[in-house]
Amino acid sequence: MKKPLLILFAFLLLTIFIPRGAMAQYFGDVSNQGAFGGQVLLGSQGLGLEGRYGFTEMLSARFGGTFLPASANNVFTVNGFNSTTNVNAKFYNVHLLADYTPSENLPWLRIVGGAAYLYKAQGVVNVNPAGNYKVANYNISAAEMGTLNIDVSWKGVAPYLGVGFLQAFPSQLFNVNFDLGTYYLNAPQSTIIGTKLLSDNYKLEPQVNSNLKSYRWLPVLQVNFNFKIN
């Protein structure tokens, strides 16, 4: 995942430093008013689809959705608690965004705003004890200890603000552009379910919520593959 992001970032930097004339020559001038297109998204919020409509030369809107299923093992440890961890993340949203090109002199730049409805924005951490434990004089096996499931969810509507690079619509049939921005999420809520000897860990929910209360920015760094339909 890191390597594609680096490539994308490098490409963004190129778009910033390349002179406007060269860009226009490469991508060509387009007429956006009344245009309709579709795009496939790939980036930090996963894979998605959008439909786009151009209202004016400078303004277009797009509606779509993305989904990001991801998982990883042993991304963190709990000091003194011998365990393995498994993280599963699911971010599904539908969004409505407006793209505005602020200046005719900057046709490669778009100011993007809008909002998304997060119908699933969830990170689940499973903590599975490994080995044996000793509490005072008790010897406790991993099976006796139980398991821990930490579910962190963001819900509701999240506003979005960002910038787009390169034209919203391809001059011909296809082009590529980029988005860099962020959603501002509602504060996450955690649900912690433990089994057996770990079943009291629901008491950690306020602490987890506090630790994650600043986790409200969902950065978006994505590449869009655009197809002009009309």
Next chain:
Amino acid sequence: MKKLFKPVFFLVLFLSLVIYACKKPTEGLNIIIKTDALSKSSTLLEFVNANPNGTAIPAKMSVAITDPQKFVQTDDGATTNFTAYNGLISLSLIRTATASVQHPVTFTTSVAPSGFIPVVNTTTITSDTAAIHTVIPLIEYAHPPSGSSIITKTTPLTSGTSAVTTLSLPATAPAEACTITIAAGTQFKDKNGAVINSTSLASNVIHLGTTSQDAYNAFPGGFNPSNVIGPNGAITGGVTFLTAGLVSINMTAGSTAVKGFSKPLSVNMGINADLINPLTGVKVKVGDAIPVWSMDETTGQWTYEASANVVKNTDGTLAVIFPVTHLSAWSLNWYGPACGSTLSVTVNVPGLTVGVDGYEVALTSANYQYLGGLFTDNSWSHAVTLFNGFKANMPKLPSGLGNVKVVIYSRPGDPTSKVAETDLFSACTKGSVSLSFPTPVLPDIIESHVTLVAKCSSKQVVANPTTWLTLKDVTNPDAIITTYVHMLDGAADIKLTNGHTYTMGANYNSKSFISGSFKIDKTSTIKIPSLTGLSGTAVYDATTKIIAVNTTFTLGTCG
């Protein structure tokens, strides 16, 4: 400058988005381990000096536990090296054990601290969930309880043989003297039956009478023994004793413990003339028969020895004379097995809508000897919470011990705290009784939720211990009130008195954790200082009117 603006702007924007939320999600988190499933049937044994004005129980005292099923552990999981700290040992059953009325778990604990008479206590557990606090008084030779008398005497032996010797214990009450006579030519034997060839005999004898609650409370093993050999063999379910007195004799010839004699000792035990004979319902008199029992002080087993009649001594006092063939506790006890009936007890305290802790509801003899209570594992020390309309059943009633009464005390074991009693009635046929007493003057009580957390040193793990918290109201240093709170997974709801000063403590993992004193009030956050490792805070919530008392200590062995 204009050329620089764009790249710097975008770089700052990008980095701010990615880096902003950088607080570690696990920061400050400690995995919580429950402990309730690791033990069952928590049992707090509290060894106290039978004489409240006697010497304190040793701070650290070895406890021997006889547990044939290997079910017993301390409530921190240890199954060896049982030790009572400051007189307290918290025991429980291991998590694979199951106790029920049909399949009770019975074990004995014995202690023999220096300067005290050895005691064996039998604990019978009939429930997985019960949390029982039992007080076990120890009799100190130097400071015996009221209602008892004691003698320590060394007499010469010739080639291991005694001349006529009389050990006279003074009367603890009118007529309750006790005399032990060693016949001339008596030889003393060790545990193997061999005669001990010594030049001296040291005798320690204590007599418990029937005129003092302190002496009643010190009756070894209590009045509801379960390990009993009756006239016709073992008595299933045990019996209830109604005692006319007990004498415990320990002798040492040289440095060898005496276990038997070539000739029986003769005991002349004075009988309280005001004692009601449960079989006749009137005061005991000459000719009345009283069973003689002996107790194996290593197992707590009582054995029926004989029946002896009440006689009149030359001074006109009543007595029972019986032979002692081996050394142990010997007692004159009427006895009766459980009759199978129960007794419903209703307590009315008009206007008392909140529960008040610390009452004793006891079934007693006409002479106020404890016979039973609301628990199957009977002890006079088991306290209950009373309120208007309180109703409970006495599950075990004795048959054959005549008429009894129900008595309520506001402080267990303290006869001066009696607040209500019934008339005498037949235990097995009565069915129900009702008692009432005026509403006590209540202090300004604050409901409290107490938590106790055992932190694991340098680890992100804590345990919520299932153990006993010692709560001491030290407001009046001359009248410290101690209560024991069972903490289930480190939590319990208790009542504290506004404006009173307390300390807290817990024994866990072979250590005693104690807080300094702190004063309860409703206006500020209270800091609970550490004395030996237990500290915390207390915060009053004006909305819920509950004070949250949160305490912690640190475990060395954890994770």
